[in-house]
Amino acid sequence: MSPSLLPRYWYVVAESHELTQNTVLSRQVLDEWLACYRGRDGRTVVAQDRCLHRCGKLSSGHAQDGKLTCRYHGWVYGDGGRVVSIPSDGGEEAVAKRNLQAKTYAVLENDGYVYACLAPDEQSPTLPFALPRPEGGRWRSFRLQNYFHNTLANCVENYIDVPHTAYVHRGIFRKPAQQQIRTTVTRQAGHVRVTYHGETANLGSFSWLLNPGGREIQHEDNFYAPNVTSVHYTLPNGYSYFITSQSVPVSEMETRVYTDISYDFGAFTPFAKWIARRQAQKVIDQDIDILNEQGHVIKKYGQKFSVTRADVIHTLTEEIISTLKGGAEISSLKDYAREVVFHV
Numbered sequence: 353m354s355p356s357l358l359p360r361y362w363y364v365v366a367e368s369h370e371l372t373q374n375t376v377l378s379r380q381v382l383d384e385w386l387a388c389y390r391g392r393d394g395r396t397v398v399a400q401d402r403c404l405h406r407c408g409k410l411s412s413g414h415a416q417d418g419k420l421t422c423r424y425h426g427w428v429y430g431d432g433g434r435v436v437s438i439p440s441d442g443g444e445e446a447v448a449k450r451n452l453q454a455k456t457y458a459v460l461e462n463d464g465y466v467y468a469c470l471a472p473d474e475q476s477p478t479l480p481f482a483l484p485r486p487e488g489g490r491w492r493s494f495r496l497q498n499y500f501h502n503t504l505a506n507c508v509e510n511y512i513d514v515p516h517t518a519y520v521h522r523g524i525f526r527k528p529a530q531q532q533i534r535t536t537v538t539r540q541a542g543h544v545r546v547t548y549h550g551e552t553a554n555l556g557s558f559s560w561l562l563n564p565g566g567r568e569i570q571h572e573d574n575f576y577a578p579n580v581t582s583v584h585y586t587l588p589n590g591y592s593y594f595i596t597s598q599s600v601p602v603s604e605m606e607t608r609v610y611t612d613i614s615y616d617f618g619a620f621t622p623f624a625k626w627i628a629r630r631q632a633q634k635v636i637d638q639d640i641d642i643l644n645e646q647g648h649v650i651k652k653y654g655q656k657f658s659v660t661r662a663d664v665i666h667t668l669t670e671e672i673i674s675t676l677k678g679g680a681e682i683s684s685l686k687d688y689a690r691e692v693v694f695h696v
Contacts, residue, residue: 354679358382359471361578362480363600364610366466367495371396373418378411380602384470386457387411391431392418398468399433400455410454429454464495465598465610475681481580483612484594490621493614494629498636500609502647504579504601505673507609509666510639511581511597512546512573518696520638524631530695539668539688542577546665565589575669578676591617595632605647611636662694 365379371390378401379386385401387410397420401411408424415421419436420429428437433454438446458469460480467480500507510516514533518526534549548571567588574582582596593615600608613632617624659667668688675682 356382357475357676357679357681358578358601358673360469360473360476362460362467362469362477363579364465364480364598364608365398365468365600366396367497367610368461368464368466371466374415376411376413376415376420378409380606381468382470382601383603385409385411386468387413387420388466388468389415389420390418393431394418395431396459396461396466397429397431397433397454398457398459398466399429400457402454403427404435404452404454405438432456463612481576481598483596484582484584484614486592486594486614486616489590489592489616490618491614491616492621492625493612494625494632496611496613496629496633496636498609498611498640500607500640500643500647501605502607502643502650503605504599504607505670506646506650507599507607507643508575508579508581508669508673510643511595511599512544512575512583512665512669513662514548515662515694515696516642520642521635524635524638526696528696532693532695535692535694537665537668537688537690537692539672539685541685542672542682544575544665544668544672546573548572573665575672577672577682589618591615593617605651609636660694661692664690664692 359382363381365381365386365388366377370377371388373390373392376387376389379388387399387401388396390396399410401409403410403422403424405422405425405427408422410420410422410429413420413422418430426439427435430436433456435447435452437444458472460467462480463483469476518528533551536547538545551569551571552566565588570586572584579599582594584594586592593613595611595613597609597611602608613628615624615628671685672682675685
């Protein structure tokens with residue numbers, strides 16, 4: 353099997369504010385251990401979490417003024433992961449001729465995130481996914497971090513899965529109503545788009561605010577290879593919100609998810625952040641519970657799914673992720689366009 357192509361993409365390793373010249377963060381992406389810190393030049397260093405000397409973990413060391421000191425023998429790493437001091441050899445003078453540098457990875461900062469790419473190649477995106485930036489109106493936003501014990505594919509599928517919302521999030525967001533939902537589903541290269549038609553109600557406990565007249569809602573879900581989902585609702589009264597999640601594959605059965613929620617609820621917007629954040633986290637906590645349970649069952653019995661009409665959305669995204677994991681280009685996948693009808 354060819355090496356996985358997942359390492360060619362950009363993954364969030366931290367929010368920008370989490371990293372200062374006096375902090376070091378331990379992270380893991382695609383089973384690779386990472387130590388993240390800022391050098392004295394202010395640039396973020398994402399290094400393999402291994403001291404070059406005796407294999408201590410750099411992330412368990414001490415960061416101060418843009419230098420990272422290994423806690424085992426005190427080797428000091430500076431800008432770009434370069435070793436700047438070896439105490440047992442006399443300190444800074446000892447490293448001048450040795451030119452030692454930790455293994456580091458490509459880094460970018462964008463939208464308040466620090467991104468790392470583990471194995472950039474000619475097919476790697478130039479920039480990470482650009483978060484939606486709505487213009488006009490009274491837009492506000494907030495950001496959440498959460499951790500799941502499940503695969504990248506199963507997490508991604510959950511965020512654009514409508515049927516589960518009537519059960520896992522019953523009352524908060526939909527309830528079982530056997531309402532027919534008509535969708536147009538397309539896949540082209542690494543992008544899956546689901547456009548919903550005829551949705552009018554069943555938005556849960558805040559339907560009275562979001563759509564009191566029960567008119568048609570504009571709803572579109574998108575998946576962008578290999579790990580981004582973006583959900584967009586526009587309501588008849590002009591209210592609108594985006595939910596964008598970036599799933600970072602920590603290991604095969606662990607996924608860290610960064611979620612950005614932007615919203616415009618008209619005159620209620622300045623007062624909505626507390627309740628919107630509370631409700632969003634409550635919904636995510638319910639997803640964590642069911643996805644962790646699913647992951648636990650998969651570990652015992654393996655991943656054996658029965659497929660329904662609504663699951664074509666999941667199949668299309670899973671095929672993209674599996675193709676990349678298998679080392680093949682996603683251009684090898686056939687385009688897809690079809691109307692899919694199911695009930696919620």
